[in-house]
Amino acid sequence: MSEDRFQQVAIIGLGLIGGSIGLATQAALPGTRVTAYDTDEGVRIRARERGLAHEVFDDIRGAVADADLVVLCVPVRAMGETAVALKGAVKPEAVISDVGSCKQSVAGAIAAALPGQPLVPAHPVAGTEHSGPDAGFATLFRNRWCILTPAQDTPADAARRTGDFWTALGANVEIMDARHHDLVLAITSHVPHLIAYTIVGTASDLEDVTRSEVIKYSAGGFRDFTRIAASDPTMWRDVFLSNKEAVLEVLQRFSEDLSALQRAIRWEDGDALFDHFTQTRAVRRSIIEEGQDDARPDFGRRDHGANGGGANGAGANGGDATGGASGGDQPG
Numbered sequence: 001m002s003e004d005r006f007q008q009v010a011i012i013g014l015g016l017i018g019g020s021i022g023l024a025t026q027a028a029l030p031g032t033r034v035t036a037y038d039t040d041e042g043v044r045i046r047a048r049e050r051g052l053a054h055e056v057f058d059d060i061r062g063a064v065a066d067a068d069l070v071v072l073c074v075p076v077r078a079m080g081e082t083a084v085a086l087k088g089a090v091k092p093e094a095v096i097s098d099v100g101s102c103k104q105s106v107a108g109a110i111a112a113a114l115p116g117q118p119l120v121p122a123h124p125v126a127g128t129e130h131s132g133p134d135a136g137f138a139t140l141f142r143n144r145w146c147i148l149t150p151a152q153d154t155p156a157d158a159a160r161r162t163g164d165f166w167t168a169l170g171a172n173v174e175i176m177d178a179r180h181h182d183l184v185l186a187i188t189s190h191v192p193h194l195i196a197y198t199i200v201g202t203a204s205d206l207e208d209v210t211r212s213e214v215i216k217y218s219a220g221g222f223r224d225f226t227r228i229a230a231s232d233p234t235m236w237r238d239v240f241l242s243n244k245e246a247v248l249e250v251l252q253r254f255s256e257d258l259s260a261l262q263r264a265i266r267w268e269d270g271d272a273l274f275d276h277f278t279q280t281r282a283v284r285r286s287i288i289e290e291g292q293d294d295a296r297p298d299f300g301r302r303d304h305g306a307n308g309g310g311a312n313g314a315g316a317n318g319g320d321a322t323g324g325a326s327g328g329d330q331p332g
């Protein structure tokens with residue numbers, strides 16, 4: 001850890017990601033003061049109860065006044081208005097960062113609101129389907145990627161210090177161009193979520209299969225889709241509207257590939273199906289070999305009742321790929 005680490009970190013938005021940053025910072029950087037703010041009074045009360053920050057302010061200006069790093073952890077389409085609220089309230093040298101799931105639109109909105117302020121956009125590629133102040137846990141970022149997308153003119157020391165911050169929280173830091181980030185995440189995260197939202201919606205709309213049959217027989221693959229499809233509607237509405245071009249580009253390719261598989265089934269082309277499934281199995285195996293399998297506590301375990309072990313017993317994800325399937329927003 002370099003000598004010039006941030007002395008005070010302000011977190012704006014105390015849901016899954018903001019809360020996890022607050023807990024992880026207090027655990028990993030005991031000398032760093034953590035201040036925070038959320039627009040929702042109920043969230044602020046719960047954040048104080050859970051100790052997500054050293055101090056949770058009732059106004060955003062108080063939370064950021066002495067901060068060296070301000071991390072915006074709000075839905076992506078709320079980033080711009082949140083940055084506007086920081087105008088004149090932050091120190092001129094304070095580094096502004098965010099955790100938004102798409103980077104081009106967010107960086108543009110923050111830079112427009114706070115011209116000249118050092119800005120280092122970030123995206124921790126770590127999460128669960130849960131949201132809100134009870135969802136966060138200190139180990140969320142351990143051994144997960146955090147992608148930074150600084151602009152060409154971002155001061156190098158601001159990017160380095162932000163990278164050091166995420167490394168201290170346990171993440172592996174990578175620098176990427178914002179546009180490329182948005183394309184990569186469209187295929188690895190955004191479109192998979194859209195597919196989950198679609199298949200779960202289709203299943204609940206089928207006339208000849210009852211909803212209770214869907215629930216009763218959703219043992220494996222479908223149940224995993226329902227976990228993803230339980231993710232926060234506000235967050236994902238914002239992601240799709242903010243990363244529109246990249247998502248539509250990937251969806252175009254996806255529809256073409258789906259049509260090819262549909263054709264192979266129609267014409268009973270077993271070789272085409274077998275070759276395709278063999279290739280996809282290899283992708284899964286290389287993810288596991290690279291140690292990129294899910295690092296969340298107990299995630300992937302099939303035994304019910306395994307608790308993710310988040311702070312205050314607020315398990316991160318109900319334990320396994322099936323645990324969050326009921327659609328409940330908060331972990332048990």
Ligand SMILES: NC(=O)c1ccc[n+]([C@@H]2O[C@H](COP(=O)([O-])OP(=O)(O)OC[C@H]3O[C@@H](n4cnc5c(N)ncnc54)[C@H](O)[C@@H]3O)[C@@H](O)[C@H]2O)c1
Pocket residue numbers: 012013014015016017018037038039040043073074075076078081082099100101102123124125126127128129130131132133135232235239
């Ligand atoms: N959930 C994930 O898996 C995940 C992973 C990586 C990044 N992200 C990104 O992190 C951000 C936060 O996501 P989350 O899952 O923590 O959401 P969340 O719903 O758990 O928390 C968001 C919080 O922001 C607050 N908020 C909304 N508007 C605000 C404003 N204008 N000012 C202050 N607070 C405000 C809400 O009250 C809420 O408490 C999003 O941009 C999302 O794209 C999410």
Ligand SMILES: O=C(O)C(=O)C[C@]1(C(=O)O)C=C[C@@H](O)C=C1
Pocket residue numbers: 100101124125126127128129188189190228231
């Ligand atoms: O694991 C999950 O539940 C997630 O949805 C996490 C996930 C992802 O798609 O990998 C979701 C959105 C993010 O921006 C980063 C991570």
